[in-house]
Amino acid sequence: MISQIFNQALVYPLLNLLVFFYNYIPDIGAVIIILTVIVRLILYPSFHRSLKHQRALSALQPKMNEIKEKYKDNKEQQAKAMMELYSAHKVNPLSSCLPLLVQLPILIALYQVFIQSLNGAGLQGIYNFIPTPDKIDPMFLNFINLKDRNVWMPAIAAILQYFQSKLTLPKASGGDTMSKMMAMQTLYMFPVLTFFIGLQFPAGLTLYWIVTTLFGIGQQYYILRKEAKEALTS
16 A cells, blocks of 8 residues: 555656656666756755755854853753754754655655666556657666666765765864764765665666755755855845
8 A cells, every 4th residue: 555655656757757758868867867857856945945954053053062061961951952042043953854854765766766667677657648668778878777786876976975965064163072073974974875875776876866966066055155145245
């Protein structure tokens, strides 16, 4: 029952979009890029809100450190003061998890889409009004087989993940050793995880992650520039 709902809600629509574009652009890599951009544009509002919350948390870091120092011997009071700070500034500390939570079901759905479309078997779940190609060629630009695993795509994804993490992470204040350690762990842990996870999946899924990370970097850069301009004019 749950799998049927999941297929109807995510897998089949994504598969049909992929097949629709492939009928006009017979390069599965280009189609995956187009599909990724469409997904990111649909999810743009949630990612935008998440980035704004992350920036707000970064700005609150000095006050958070003051609270930690003031109530270092009273964890209950520290937690209460933190919640009051978040509430006063309308910041959700869990907002940074939203992009991952949103992307996880999409990643699972895309994995199923790529497996079905690239394994050479018959396509299931294609709508009646979508012409079904006899076969989907797994080659991207005629030399990258997106059906197979390779080491280069995960490496590129990991490098891009590093730059995105660097843009996303709030800057820890000079004396906050714990925050610095956590920031450094996150900065390097996510790219390493991205690399090793990417090695386990077809290159088509890694291509999706590369494009979505590039989109995220561009989105963050745009927001940072916009904030800088607003700060200059205010």
